[in-house]
Amino acid sequence: MFLKTYSMFFKGLNIFEIDRVFFDDFSHHSQSEQKKVNYRTKQVLKWVYSKYEDNPELFTDLSKPLRSELNKKFNFRSLDLVDYQFSKISNSIKFAFKTLDNEIVESVLMKHPGRYTLCVSSQVGCNVGCIFCASGMFGLKRNLETHEIVEQLFQIQKFIFEREGKRISNIVFMGMGEPLVNYRNVLKSIEIFTSDWGFNISKRNITLSTSGILPRIYDLVVDGVRVKLALSLHSPFQHEREKLIPIAKKYTIDQILKAVEYYYLNTKRRITIEYILIKDVNDSVNHAKELVNLFKNYNMKVWVNLIPYNSIGNIYFEDKLLEEPKIERIREFENIIKDYFEVSVRWSLGRDIDGACGQLRRRIISN
Ligand code: SAH
Ligand code: SF4
Numbered sequence: 001m002f003l004k005t006y007s008m009f010f011k012g013l014n015i016f017e018i019d020r021v022f023f024d025d026f027s028h029h030s031q032s033e034q035k036k037v038n039y040r041t042k043q044v045l046k047w048v049y050s051k052y053e054d055n056p057e058l059f060t061d062l063s064k065p066l067r068s069e070l071n072k073k074f075n076f077r078s079l080d081l082v083d084y085q086f087s088k089i090s091n092s093i094k095f096a097f098k099t100l101d102n103e104i105v106e107s108v109l110m111k112h113p114g115r116y117t118l119c120v121s122s123q124v125g126c127n128v129g130c131i132f133c134a135s136g137m138f139g140l141k142r143n144l145e146t147h148e149i150v151e152q153l154f155q156i157q158k159f160i161f162e163r164e165g166k167r168i169s170n171i172v173f174m175g176m177g178e179p180l181v182n183y184r185n186v187l188k189s190i191e192i193f194t195s196d197w198g199f200n201i202s203k204r205n206i207t208l209s210t211s212g213i214l215p216r217i218y219d220l221v222v223d224g225v226r227v228k229l230a231l232s233l234h235s236p237f238q239h240e241r242e243k244l245i246p247i248a249k250k251y252t253i254d255q256i257l258k259a260v261e262y263y264y265l266n267t268k269r270r271i272t273i274e275y276i277l278i279k280d281v282n283d284s285v286n287h288a289k290e291l292v293n294l295f296k297n298y299n300m301k302v303w304v305n306l307i308p309y310n311s312i313g314n315i316y317f318e319d320k321l322l323e324e325p326k327i328e329r330i331r332e333f334e335n336i337i338k339d340y341f342e343v344s345v346r347w348s349l350g351r352d353i354d355g356a357c358g359q360l361r362r363r364i365i366s367n
Pocket of ligand 1: 132133173209211231232275307311
């Protein structure tokens with residue numbers, strides 16, 4: 001792909017930045033300054049984020065000189081769709097993109113009646129290193145740029161709009177990467193997802209999932225990010241959590257839950273707790289009871305999402321092969337906690353299409 005070295009990536013910019021670059025007007029300094037935005041800029045944004053058209057040649061209500069001006073000043077594409085697979089057992093589609101520097105980025109579209117949810121990636125790889133996760137297996141390659149995060153939604157929205165006339169209503173940051181390690185770019189992508197000049201998706205319909213990067217949880221409150229927060233807890237016991245999620249050594253469960261409670265009290269958004277159930281590791285009655293006890297110390301509304309482990313190959317935890325628990329064990333765990341929390345079990349969508357995060361990338365790389 002031809003790269004215009006000095007131009008900007010359109011999908012990484014907000015309305016004010018686009019306006020300034022488009023009209024060479026750099027007299028305003030604040031990003032959010034409410035100066036009058038040229039109506040041409042609004043027209044262009046409408047093409048891209050409402051009509052899902054990002055080829056300026058086709059912006060027919062703009063003059064030819066303006067279209068070529070746009071073409072000169074901005075890059076409109078930064079990802080190439082290289083693969084997609086429809087799941088045979090669930091209504092999901094997995095997409096793989098290639099970046100300009102040949103990295104693989106993946107996203108999954110989950111179709112539910114009345115609600116289309118896109119799971120986006122925020123990094124290439126991940127350096128948190130959870131033992132059960134394919135994304136972390138190769139460490140962190142790099143953060144995704146804002147335009148690369150936005151581009152995932154753009155291209156998949158265009159794909160599904162052209163086929164089914166449907167709009168994506170929900171976004172979850174549960175693909176590859178730890179979104180709070182790529183804080184600034186993730187926040188900027190949320191701005192573009194939620195603004196009325198952007199995709200205009202409600203903040204309530206966006207979920208940011210984190211392994212628990214403590215200082216950034218407080219930053220989310222300070223920065224006024226009002227999306228839903230999901231915490232990947234995976235164990236109520238500190239010593240065990242540290243073994244599953246290496247970053248847990250840095251921040252204790254208590255510190256993280258205090259931060260999450262602070263987020264809840266400031267945003268009133270129900271908190272999701274993600275809990276991967278791994279056979280004979282963290283799926284015992286004792287674990288379930290301790291999970292209930294743990295939350296008695298905090299004042300927040302919690303939804304527990306139980307995720308049966310999705311195998312990513314032969315991985316061992318203290319000599320035990322990581323496996324999915326039997327269904328009876330999952331139900332038993334659910335029964336113990338369901339009087340205290342709202343609970344759902346996330347039956348892996350699309351195991352047949354390498355459902356868990358990082359798995360499609362791994363297969364493409366190894367081929
Ligand atoms: N880094 C963030 C978001 C991406 S991971 C986080 O960890 O929360 C999104 C979810 O997928 C996490 O809850 C993670 O624990 C889960 N996940 C990762 N590998 C999995 C596997 N092999 N089986 C089931 N869930 C997995
Ligand atoms: Fe990173 Fe999340 Fe995977 Fe852990 S589960 S390695 S934090 S992407």
